[in-house]
Amino acid sequence: MARKRKQSPLEDLIDIAAMLPWWLGVLLALIAYFVLHRYATAEVAQTATLGKMGEVMVSQIGKMLAMIGQYLIPPAFIIGAGISAYGRQKRAALFADVQQGSSAAVLNGMSWREFEMLVGEAFRRKGYAVVETGGGGADGGIDLVLSKDGEKFLVQCKQWKAYKVGVTTIRELYGVMAAGGAAGGFVVTSGVFTQEVKSFAEGRNITLIDGTELTAMIKKIQPTVSAATTPSTSKFSPSAICPKCGGSMTKRTAKQGANAGKMFWGCASFPDCRGIVPID
Numbered sequence: 001m002a003r004k005r006k007q008s009p010l011e012d013l014i015d016i017a018a019m020l021p022w023w024l025g026v027l028l029a030l031i032a033y034f035v036l037h038r039y040a041t042a043e044v045a046q047t048a049t050l051g052k053m054g055e056v057m058v059s060q061i062g063k064m065l066a067m068i069g070q071y072l073i074p075p076a077f078i079i080g081a082g083i084s085a086y087g088r089q090k091r092a093a094l095f096a097d098v099q100q101g102s103s104a105a106v107l108n109g110m111s112w113r114e115f116e117m118l119v120g121e122a123f124r125r126k127g128y129a130v131v132e133t134g135g136g137g138a139d140g141g142i143d144l145v146l147s148k149d150g151e152k153f154l155v156q157c158k159q160w161k162a163y164k165v166g167v168t169t170i171r172e173l174y175g176v177m178a179a180g181g182a183a184g185g186f187v188v189t190s191g192v193f194t195q196e197v198k199s200f201a202e203g204r205n206i207t208l209i210d211g212t213e214l215t216a217m218i219k220k221i222q223p224t225v226s227a228a229t230t231p232s233t234s235k236f237s238p239s240a241i242c243p244k245c246g247g248s249m250t251k252r253t254a255k256q257g258a259n260a261g262k263m264f265w266g267c268a269s270f271p272d273c274r275g276i277v278p279i280d
Helices: 009-019 022-040 050-069 073-100 112-125 167-180 195-201 211-220
Strands: 129-132 144-148 151-158 184-189 206-209 249-253 263-267 276-278
Touching: 009 022, 009 073, 022 050, 022 073, 073 112, 073 211, 112 129, 112 144, 112 151, 112 211, 151 167, 167 184, 167 195, 167 206, 184 211, 195 206, 206 211
Parallel strands: 151 184, 184 206
Antiparallel strands: 129 144, 144 151, 249 263, 263 276
């Protein structure tokens, strides 16, 4: 596998913003602009004292960097927010395609990146917090890091349409699990596993999910409904789409205030996202 190109700081900012809810990326862009603009336009005290000339020079350099940064950093956050919003829509579309599909051809028609997005969305809808690490390509390393109930799980995605996943992949995952203190791991493929792999995974808290099992798992997850659905319909639905971040929602009960005791849809990403949908 070719070594990944070193990114610039702005590209790193875009990647960070892309992993956040889109609205948070927009908020960071606004904050960054106002902070940098205020510093760039602030007056720098002039002094004739030789001992303070260094402080003045540092302030001038800071103003210059802030002047440049106010036109570079906020757009980076905005681009990341756009990628985040597009990614959420893409994941939902891939998930729906598999739920509505009738054969494994749906999985086989995906690129490796789309396959990773699909697997991440499946785990997300099963209640895991998901971080997409971008393992580095069709044969990369750890592609997803999951967390649930205070425990960490690692996932390798293998979008191999006509190949069996060999034992080398499982051994590598097991080594990373031990080094990283992960409670367990998953290997997900659109293909199948060799018998050697199945034997090695036994007793090592590694779950193997082949293409048939992945499709079945996705079909068992109840489809989401739009937040625009009327309350009389949505209260019978298993979940809803968050109006703020586009993520999944869960039913909750208000514990205080005027609505104490009433049910409502709350974003599964709470407290990072506080989107709600009332239930009448």
